[in-house]
Amino acid sequence: GDLDGDGSFSSYDVYAASIVFTGINLGEVSYAGLCPVVQQRLDQTLNGKFGLADISYLLAIVARKLRFVTNVNVNASDVLAGENGELTVRVSLADETGAAVTSQTGVRAEISYLAAESAANYSVGSSAGTSPDGYWLAHLA
Numbered sequence: 001g002d003l004d005g006d007g008s009f010s011s012y013d014v015y016a017a018s019i020v021f022t023g024i025n026l027g028e029v030s031y032a033g034l035c036p037v038v039q040q041r042l043d044q045t046l047n048g049k050f051g052l053a054d055i056s057y058l059l060a061i062v063a064r065k066l067r068f069v070t071n072v073n074v075n076a077s078d079v080l081a082g083e084n085g086e087l088t089v090r091v092s093l094a095d096e097t098g099a100a101v102t103s104q105t106g107v108r109a110e111i112s113y114l115a116a117e118s119a120a121n122y123s124v125g126s127s128a129g130t131s132p133d134g135y136w137l138a139h140l141a
Contacts, residue, residue, distance in 0.1 A: 001041040001068075009096050014058045017042055021055060044068075067093040067101050084121075087111070089140060111136040 002009050003016040020042065023029030031039065031050050042050040044057040046069075060066040071092035078085035089109060093101040108128060111120070112135050120127060120136050128137035 003038065003041055009062070009098070011059075011062050014055065014062055017050075017055050017058055021050065021052070024050065061096050064096065067095060067105055068098075070094045070100075086123075091140060107140040109138045109140055111138060 001013070003013040003020075006012065020029055020034075024031055031042075034042070039050070042054055044054045045051075057066060061068060069091060071090075073088075073090040075088040076085075079087050091107050091109075093105055093107070095101050110131050113120075120138070122138070125138055125140045128139050131137055
């Protein structure tokens with residue numbers, strides 16, 4: 001998101017993120033010392049850390065190659081071990097301006113369930129195989 005305070009997301013924000021990254025690596029800036037809003041805007045990979053992958057993600061968004069994930073809702077209440085149940089995943093995406101994205105975008109997901117235990121059936125979306133760890137990979141529609 002907006003890191004340089006001009007009210008919009010642009011290549012200047014990617015530049016600001018790279019300056020923060022350099023400052024962290026030089027010991028001049030503490031990630032933990034940044035306000036929670038800035039930490040959230042820097043941590044695009046949602047792993048609780050800020051690194052090169054986050055800067056790459058921001059750059060890809062500016063280039064319109066990736067989107068911001070604004071909301072994820074997972075309903076696994078019907079999923080029980082050894083039985084068939086429906087897993088519902090809803091994802092909301094936004095472009096670099098913050099506008100909702102409804103077309104020209106695909107969503108891929110890794111579902112942490114051992115594929116060897118059973119095959120997934122898709123009512124919407126399709127299988128993308130399995131990960132090296134044996135989890136389901138899916139193309140969500």
